[in-house]
């Protein structure tokens with residue numbers, strides 16, 4: 001079958017990939033569509049260290065092809081969106097509603113694929129850039145069949161991360177002020193999360209003025225091409241500033257823009273060794289800096305919720321898809337993403 005493989009030097013669309021059958025508690029999914037997220041490219045450029053060879057992709061949706069023993073919540077033919085969170089479901093963190101903190105789900109990459117005799121790693125417990133992939137049952141979340149799979153695909157990373165950061169981590173409240181630095185796939189979802197939460201002032205900042213229209217459609221009440229103008233709109237600062245780019249100078253900027261009791265939420269991913277600095281006094285008056293893993297999501301609940309909000313017209317998914325390419329054209333999608341031309345390029349199988 002076809003898939004997008006990174007061997008440590010280059011990315012290749014191959015057609016000799018094999019995936020094993022689902023074991024107990026696993027689901028085999030025929031992937032229909034998968035979004036290209038910056039994290040996939042971060043594996044290729046080394047920002048996210050990952051063993052190779054690896055099948056890329058971690059934001060997909062498709063149709064259940066087979067289920068292993070013990071799986072009862074989905075059946076062959078069901079449409080599912082995939083999460084990247086292979087949480088165990090039985091540890092204390094899972095049990096307290098924090099599956100993103102499950103230690104058994106982090107740092108143990110599996111190798112369910114082979115090419116010839118060589119095992120191939122699965123990226124983010126997911127590898128959605130393959131015609132078929134095997135995931136844990138907890139990762140396959142049933143979605144209604146009237147949602148286009150090219151749109152449902154994006155729920156599993158961009159939407160869970162962006163909307164989840166707003167609702168689950170920052171817990172933005174009605175009337176709050178929100179600043180979003182960077183309006184790519186994650187930033188747009190932070191914007192619509194802030195709108196869902198009832199934020200009053202939602203300021204989008206992106207150096208590219210061409211992003212204004214999309215930012216406003218997703219919920220921005222104001223758009224700026226530089227954070228310099230934020231203080232004119234919010235003289236006392238913001239309740240929440242989301243850094244969605246992954247640059248240390250913008251992280252510092254986020255801290256500087258906080259109002260009393262404000263919080264900076266870090267969603268961008270700078271290189272693993274990057275350090276940021278700020279004056280300690282900048283955190284006086286109850287300010288805080290928050291990390292956020294995967295939108296602090298509970299995927300079985302959140303993916304179903306976002307799918308339903310989409311059906312009711314309250315959450316935008318179709319508008320996130322700005323280019324669709326067959327998987328063979330991975331390089332076109334990559335060029336689109338690297339040029340910042342698209343919110344999301346989606347690959348189809």
Ligand SMILES: [Zn+2]
Pocket residue numbers: 037038039040058059157158
């Ligand atoms: Zn992602």
Ligand SMILES: [Zn+2]
Pocket residue numbers: 087088089090091092093094095099102103104105
């Ligand atoms: Zn667990």
